[in-house]
Amino acid sequence: MSVNPERLRRCLNPASIVVVGGTEAERVLEQSRKLDYQGEMWAVNPRRESMAGIRCLNSLEDLPGVPDVAFVGVPAEPSIPLVGRLNELGAGGAVCLASGFTEVGQEGRDRQQDLVAAAGDMPVLGPNCYGYVNTLLGAALFPDQHGLSRTESGVAIISCSGNIGINFTLQQRGLSIAWLITVGNQAVVGIEEAVSAALQNDRIRAIGIHIEGIRDLPGFVSLADEARQKGIPMVVLKTGKSDLGARITLSHTATLAGEDRLYAALFDRLGIGQVETIEEFLETLKLVSVTGPLKGNRIASMSCSGGEASLIADLSASRAVHFPALEPGHRKRLQATLNEYVKVDNPLDYHTFIWGEAAKMTRTFSTMMEGGFDLTVLVIDYPLINDCQMEDWLVATRVFVEACRRTGSRGAVVTCLSESFAPEIRERLIENGIAPLHGMDQALAAIEAASRIGMAWDDWLLPAVGPAGPECPGEKSVGLDESEAKRLLAHHGIPVPDSVRMERGSRGPDAVEHPGFPLVLKVVSAELAHKSECNAVVVDIRSESELARHAARLFELSDTLLLETMVEDSVAELLVGVGHDVQFGHYLMLGAGGTLVELLGDREIVLFPLTEKRILGVLEKLGIWPLLNGYRGKPGADVGAVVRTVLAIQALMEQRGGEIAELEVNPLMVKADRHGAVAADALVRMRKR
Secondary structure, three states, X not given: OOOOHHHHHHHHOOOEEEEEEOHHHHHHHHHHHHOOOXXXXXXXXXXXXXXXXXXXEOOHHHOOOOOOEEEXXXXXXXXXXXXXXXXXXXXXXXXXXXOOOHHHOHHHHHHHHHHHHHHOOOOXXXXXXXXXXXXXXXXXXXXXXXXXXXXXXXXXXXXXXXXXXXXXXXXXOOOOXXXXXXXXXXXXXXXXXXXXXHHOOOOEEEEEEEEXXXXXXXXXXXXXXXXXXXXXXXEEEEOOOOHHHHHHHHHHHOOOOOOHHHHHHHHHHHOEEEXXXXXXXXXXXXXXXXHOOOOOOEEEEEEOOHHHHHHHHHHHOOOOXXXXXXXXXXXXXXXXXXXXXXXXXXOEEOOOOOOOOHHHHHHHHHHHHHHOOOEEXXXXXXXXOOOOOOHHHHHHHHHHHHHHHHHOOOEEEEOOXXXXXXXXXXXXXHHOOOEEEOOHHHHHHHXXXXXXXXXXXXXXXXXXOOOOOOOOOOOOEEEOOHHHHHHHHHHOOOOOOOEEXXXXXXXXXXXXXXXXXXXXXXXXXXXXXXXXXXXXXEEEEOOHHHHHHHHHHHOOOOOEEEEEEOOOOEEEEEEEEEEEEOOOEEEEEEEEOOOOHHHHOOEEEEEOXXXXXXXXXXXXXXXXXXXXXXXXXXXXXXXXHXXXXXXXXXXXXXXXXXXXXXEEEEEEEEEEOOOOEXXXXXXXXXXXX
């Protein structure tokens, strides 16, 4: 049964709270009181007279009203009838603390089914769940310590882990957290329902999600679209990506961790910033909640140290963050604000000649911001110990704030060290719409994620997720042999080499009307995917005698051979493949191809549908891109032919995707610019009917 959204709204924004249980229930009352919760609070425990100064009632029947939310802090078995009774009373929702459900095996799974049945359409967070904290109201349905305080607005963080949820609250980075929601086993309320509720609150500035997997992928896609329309950025920290992490995930909450590369492709398409660490997660949420998503990844950096300028440039090399060179006119205007000893560049080391001089620094900072950057960064660490004098550092900060205001530029102040920010400086920056970011590497991760969000929003195209093919992971398929696969590709406009089949016992090789030397000779077999590994392919055959000799050997492996024109003068070899996932449907893999494809690991996964712009974007992410683009003066590849090939494969999948279980072109031989690309080898597996 689906969750009632109105009841969920009451549950997460309660005017009244009831707790049932002992020690943990009492902590909920204490934590809510600590946050100055102003609503009604009731306690149920027949064995105690009071909790946290509140008189205990004997049962739910003694309540003076219907609670908006209940904290059920009793063991697994008795929690089920309590949830059922709360549903009958019309409560808004409940938090179920107890463990002993799906995470402990079949008995627990049966117990969780009973809990779901008892809940009906009443929202339940958990079981195996710590609950939530709403700092907008001071409601803390949370039986433990946390680091949150009241706030007027902020971000919502939704976490699969209660303890990691606590860790999020202990941050001292100036991030305002309005909601922390932990979902536990997600028996009733899952990540998707919690995100939907956060999107309905106009005091939520951004949403952060710590996930192990997604239950309702189409629903999640719709939520991402709603978030974009409302201008609410989303950031994700996904765990369970490694084999070990996935096993821990299963034992922890019984949530299947999805294939990481598919999730990454999904988040990239949906404009959801994905990060790798808790620190990056918090910094990204702070950046997007203060400045909003970035329109692009063109960044300017200013510091009074060449070392800092070099460091931020070096750290950005592995990220999709770009420090564009200054245009000549812009460079000249900036140089005029500094002396001849300063070499003007981006990142900019403005030296200490103007340090502490507000007027001169204002001219330099404002002029630097004239470059139309998506974000301007001031790198500065504050001396917070040993009674250091802060005035010059505060001057630089005030000047940066003023320069951002004058030019309308988005700004961030970045420290090299995470600990080099004072709370009052952070608060002043945030009040002026400038993000204070802790630690240079974490800041660059946040900037990269924020730019990915903004660029995806600007080029919005929802993915086609869902079965669209084999619905069962173990569904059997049958392979086409290479000549059959290539006929299929050629029929849909994908170039393949000229070829002829040779059968054992028919005319000899010298009687075959082949396409002309040089030739490639291959064994034809639907079961042979990697011919080169078993010497079932011979390349660069240049005479009839060579052809006869190699054909005699290969006929010992198969009754059928394929003779093809050899593709010469290729610039690069690519892999273009289509796979299928039960949850995500068909997806495209694009990367460096050839016999070393597994070793190189240079590939990207992207979800359908695709446009020319998106295909080009994927190609530019590859390590092989410099070769395609013309490496060290050599001719570039026919990238347009690659794009046309991918679009043709997409059209093929649109027409026959329900029949095709797998498709792979490896290698796609890409020739020099305007000379095309040819599918030199192909594998296609069709669904058995």
